[in-house]
Amino acid sequence: MRILVAAAASSVVLLPFAAQAEGVLNIFNWGEYTNPDLIKKFEETYDVKVTITDYDSNDTALAKVRQGGTDFDIVVPSSTFMQIWIDEGLLLETRPDQMENFKNVDPRWVDVAFDPDRHYSVPWQWGTTGVLVDTSVYSGDPNTSAIFLDPPEELVGKINVYPEMGDVIDLAVHYFGGESCTADMEVLRKVRDKLVEAKPKWVAMDYASIEKYVQGDYAAxxxxxxxSLRVRLEADRFVHGYPKEGYPIWMDNVAVLKDAPNAENAKLFQNFIMDPENAAMISAYARYANGIVGSAPYMPADMQDAPEINVPAEFLDMGSFTPACPPEVTELYTKIWTDVLK
Incomplete structure (x- = not known):
């Protein structure tokens, strides 16, 4: 991957545009994912009033925007959904790669498969999907998807599973030795059977709150x-496990809607969050890495060496960036997921 440094002419155009900004900006983002202090700083710096509307999943956001008439300017799709947004013509090609602060983007997040050379989006936050385990309940190895697929007796009836098809099936596919987006029917039959078998051993399929874990409602x-980091900071008996069978790496990205009523302010926001100090404010709130070089010195001290954010060396090679699956594979996964939800 290569850093594409913005041309000097682009900076000349951007700076006076930024100084003259005013009006409003409507952001459509995941719930509890946007730092109010970041928004306040943006509002005060550029005289732009920001409104934020929350969603709980990629599917929810996509369905809402497809309906039209939202007046949203910005959306924050995950990497596995970006290609859908682009292919359906829902996003404006804002050319972040030509913006002043693009020089700060970590090289690994520049020429990404879901948005080559960053013509549409900029990094918001990135992370991994693993398992969270209460070590006071279970003292065995947390670094395995067996925690929710073949749970030890101590955890049965105390497990929460996100209602996220992509994450759950991807973890299960790796558990059986498959690759992300596999269409191998032998592997997928094993995945389907195991998930259906495991579900009665879970207590919930929910976007769990910190309190549910801290209070002991969920043990894994x-x-x-x-x-996971936020839970551990409240109760240090919890540990984030990196499944040795394989786990997903993902990134959420700030993009501008094709029919954004305040597109210029949305572009300004894209440039704004590529500033290291501002990117650190994003991470300080939701506790994920941000993909911007130079943000580390501004990060909270408790994130500097946090194992949930800085993947330990022994687990680095176990993770893989989850691609957007082809429609035919998504159809197979949807059938599996329908059976799981019955």
Missing amino acids: GISWSGA
Whole structure:
């Protein structure tokens, strides 16, 4: 991957545009994912009033925007959904690669498969999907998807699983030695049978709150890395496990809608969050890595060496960036997921 440094002419155009910004900006983002202090700083710096509307899943966001008439300017799709948004013509090609602050993007997040050379989106936050385990309940190895697929007796009836088809099936596919987006029917039959068998051993399929874990309602579950960090900071008996069979790496990205009523302010926001200090504010709130070089010095001290954010060396090679699956594979996964939800 290569850094595409913005041309000097682009910076000249951007700076006076930024100084003259005013009006409003409507952001459509995941719930509890946007730092109010970041928004306040943006509003005060550019005299732009920001409104935020929450959603709980990629599917929810996509369905809402497809309906039209939302007046949203910005959306934050995950990497596995970006290609859908682009292919359906829902996003404006804002050319972040030509913006002033693009030089700060970590090289690994520049020429990404879901948005080559970043013509549409900029990094928001990235993380891993693993498992969260209460070590006071279970003291065995947490680094396996067996935690929710073949749970030890201590955890049966105390497991929460995110209602996220992609994450759950991807973990299960790796558990059986498959690759992300596999169409291998032998592997997928094993995945389907195991998930249906395991579900009665779970207590919930929910976007679990920190309190559910801290209070002991849940002793284990599928968890995103930043969520695991927030739980551990409240109760240090919890540990984030990196499944040795394989686990997903993902990134959420800030993009501008094709029919955004405030497209210029949305572009300004894209550039704004590529500033290292501002990117650190994003991470400080939701507790995920941000993909911007130079943000580390501004990050909270408790994130500097956090194992949930800084993947330990022994687990690095076990993770893989989840691609957007072809429609025919998504159809197979949807059939499996329908059986799981019955």
